[in-house]
Amino acid sequence: MRAAVLVFPGSNCDRDLAVAFRNISGIEPIMVWHKETSLPGDIDIVGVPGGFSFGDYLRCGAIAGRSPISKALVDFVGKGGYALGVCNGFQVLTETGLLPGALMRNGGIKFVCKPVELEVSTSDSAFTGGYAKGDRITVPVAHHDGNYNIDADGLAQLQGEDRIAFRYAGEVNGSVDRIAGVLSENRRVLGMMPHPERAVDVVHGGTDGVAMFETLASQVVAA
Amino acid sequence: MKARVHVMLKSGVLDPQGEAIRHALGSLGFGGVDGVRQGKVIELDLAETDADAARARVGEMCEKLLANTVIESYSVEIA
Numbered sequence: 001m002r003a004a005v006l007v008f009p010g011s012n013c014d015r016d017l018a019v020a021f022r023n024i025s026g027i028e029p030i031m032v033w034h035k036e037t038s039l040p041g042d043i044d045i046v047g048v049p050g051g052f053s054f055g056d057y058l059r060c061g062a063i064a065g066r067s068p069i070s071k072a073l074v075d076f077v078g079k080g081g082y083a084l085g086v087c088n089g090f091q092v093l094t095e096t097g098l099l100p101g102a103l104m105r106n107g108g109i110k111f112v113c114k115p116v117e118l119e120v121s122t123s124d125s126a127f128t129g130g131y132a133k134g135d136r137i138t139v140p141v142a143h144h145d146g147n148y149n150i151d152a153d154g155l156a157q158l159q160g161e162d163r164i165a166f167r168y169a170g171e172v173n174g175s176v177d178r179i180a181g182v183l184s185e186n187r188r189v190l191g192m193m194p195h196p197e198r199a200v201d202v203v204h205g206g207t208d209g210v211a212m213f214e215t216l217a218s219q220v221v222a223a
Numbered sequence: 224m225k226a227r228v229h230v231m232l233k234s235g236v237l238d239p240q241g242e243a244i245r246h247a248l249g250s251l252g253f254g255g256v257d258g259v260r261q262g263k264v265i266e267l268d269l270a271e272t273d274a275d276a277a278r279a280r281v282g283e284m285c286e287k288l289l290a291n292t293v294i295e296s297y298s299v300e301i302a
Contacts (some may be wrong), residue, residue: 059291066288095291102293104232105239149236149294174239 001217003029004043006073006089008064011051013197017086020197021047024213034067039076044220046073050087050142050195060103060145061088065095074098082126082220083189087143090181090191099182099191100158101150106143107174113142115206117169118180118194122162125183126219127190130211136169137208139194146193148175148182158182165190224269226281227300230290231262265289274301 003021007014018029029047030040039046053064064070070092077083077098085093093099106112115138120131131137150158155176158164166181173193181192196209232238241259248256267284271277281299290297 058289062288062291094293100293102291104236104294107237107239109239109243147239151293174237 001025001220002027002042002044003047004032004039004045005029005047005049006034006069007031007049008034008051008053008067008092010053010055011049011088013050013086013088013195014047016195017047017049017084017197020200020209020213021045023200024210025217032069034064034069037068037072039069039072043076043081045082045084045216046076048073048083048085048089048092050089053088053092056088056145059091059095061091061093061095064088064092070096077184077189080186080188082216084127084216085189085191086195086197087141087146087193090193091145093189093191098189099184100154101148101182103145103193104147104149104174105145106147106172111142111144112146112173113140115140116172116180116194118166119169121164121167122183124162125165125187125190126216127183127212128165128215129219130215137211138199138206139196139208140198140204141172141194143173143193146173146175148173148179148193150176150179161185163187166192166194224271224274224277225302226267226269226277227302228265228267228281228285228289229262229298229300230265230285230295231260231297232294233296236294262295277301 021029120135163183167178199206199209241261245259285297
């Protein structure tokens with residue numbers, strides 16, 4: 001699996017995401033600066049990392065979502081490419097329109113930084129195929145704006161198309177339907193607020209994220 | 224020519240920051256505040272001299288970047 005990881009000013013989880021891709025696939029990801037206008041060839045998946053891209057000025061992910069590389073990302077996804085957006089990366093994916101909805105200030109106002117329990121809501125994707133539907137996994141969150149918002153029609157569509165990847169087992173940030181992560185229509189783009197790349201080594205305090213990267217490494221290569 | 228853009232969360236979208244402000248006002252003794260909505264104001268200095276053209280241009284800016292129309296509404300004043 002050849003991964004590219006986008007690098008925006010202010011991203012602070014780009015290397016974490018790269019390490020997770022590398023450790024599991026054995027292939028060094030290519031780091032791509034936001035001013036690039038194209039992605040390298042032969043890329044199987046693009047990682048959009050967490051952090052505070054452009055200082056979160058205007059809105060989280062708003063400016064990153066209009067970076068030159070983001071146009072290339074939209075084209076890549078349009079051709080059936082895979083993308084994983086984590087935390088700020090999820091915000092970027094909604095800002096580019098690659099995923100529906102928007103992330104708002106947490107319902108409790110406070111920054112939330114702790115391991116949380118997630119329920120795997122579907123195993124039908126290259127991201128979640130390593131889990132069984134209904135599995136409970138523990139993955140850290142660290143965000144101020146993780147309150148997922150979508151209108152009633154959009155929510156019904158996500159539910160009807162089985163596109164909710166993860167739900168929080170308990171109340172975390174006020175997200176509608178406790179949504180922690182959603183899939184695109186073709187199930188090749190996942191955006192999620194929790195950080196699976198921070199749960200891939202015993203020193204992280206948990207390894208529940210490993211299955212996601214392992215499944216990607218096996219399924220995305222075959223695709 | 225100056226433009227002022229007001230960006231607000233759409234009505235019906237819960238505004239956690241506005242709610243926090245409402246609570247703080249209550250604890251300071253300011254009763255009778257039934258709701259608070261918090262938004263932002265963005266001021267732009269434009270080279271454009273035609274008000275209608277400026278308004279249209281700023282509307283495009285709002286749609287493309289300044290507002291997230293999934294959750295926010297905007298209004299534009301030209302002066």
